[in-house]
Amino acid sequence: MIRAAVLGSPISHSLSPRLHKSAYKFLNIAGEYSSFDVGLGSLKSFLGDKGEQWTGFSLTMPLKEEALTCANVIDPLVAKITSGNTLINREGNWHLYSTDVLGFRSVWDATNNHRPSSVLIIGSGATARAAVAAFDSRDTQIHVLHRSISREDSIRECAEHSSLMFHPWGFSGNFNDYELVINTTPKFAIDDLAAEISGKPNGTFFDVIYDPWPTEYAKRWSEMGGLVLGGLELLIAQGIEQIKLFTGSEIPTDELRQHLRKEFNL
DSSP, rough: OOEEEEESSOOOOOOHHHHHHHHHHTTTTTTEEEEOOOTOOOOOOOOOOOOTTTEEEETTTSSGGGGGTSSEEEHHHHHHHHHOOOOEEETTTTEEEHHHHHHHHHHHHHTOOSSSSEEEEOOHHHHHHHHHHHHHHTTEEEEEEEEEEEGGHHHTTTTTSSEEEEEETTTOOOOOGGEEEESHHHHHHHHGGGGGOOOSSSSSSEEEEOOSSOOOOHHHHTTTTOOOEOHHHHHHHHHHHHHHHHHHHHOOOOHHHHHHHHTTTT
C-alpha cells in the first residue's frame, strides 16, 4: 500500500492530492496521499519521525533544494540540477529523485516530434534548472532571462550540450524569436509583459503555473493565436513519474495521462 504526501509551504493550493488519489483509483492501487505544510528549514525535522510506514513524499517549493541536505541517497540527475522533488523511503533510507526533467520532456513530446531549436527560460531557480536539463541538446540553443547573476554557474552545470546565453531582466528582445518560451517565475511575475505581445506568436509558451490559470501572459499569448502549455500538464507528467517511483513498477502511462487530463478538464 502506498502512503505518501506532498510537502511545501504554502501547500493548501496544491492539486497533488487530487491527482494522486485519482490515479490510484484508476490503477486500482491501494494508497493514501495527503499534504503537509513544511516550511524552509523544517524538512529534516519533519522526516525525523517518518518511518517505514511511509512510501515517500512529493516536494514543492521551498524544499526542492533543501532536500539534498536530508537525503541519504541522491540520484545523479538531482545532483546535476541541485533540485529534487521526490523522496522515496527504501529500508529506512531516503532516496531523492527529480521527475521535473522527465515531466518537461513528456509535455513537449506530447505535441512535438523534435527537440526545440531555441528555448527561452524565464527565471533561474530550481524549476528553471530542471527545464535546462530537460531541453539540453546539441540542436538546442538555450537563453535564460533572469535577475540573479549569482545563479548562472548552477544553470551552466545543467547544460552539457546546449549553448547558453544569459539576459538581464530588462531584456528588450522579442519572445517570438524562440520556438519555446518557458516561464518558471512565481505567479504574477511577468503579468506586466503581456501587453508587449503583438502579432501571432510563432512559438509555444509553457507556463509552469497552474494557480491562477490562465495567467495574464498565457491568456494574451493564446488570444494572439499562439500555442500555450500549462502547469497542469507538467503536474500530471511529473506526477505520473512519481507514481512509478512510489509503486516501483511500470504503469500504463498513456492511459493514465488521458485519465488525469479528463480529471482536470484539459
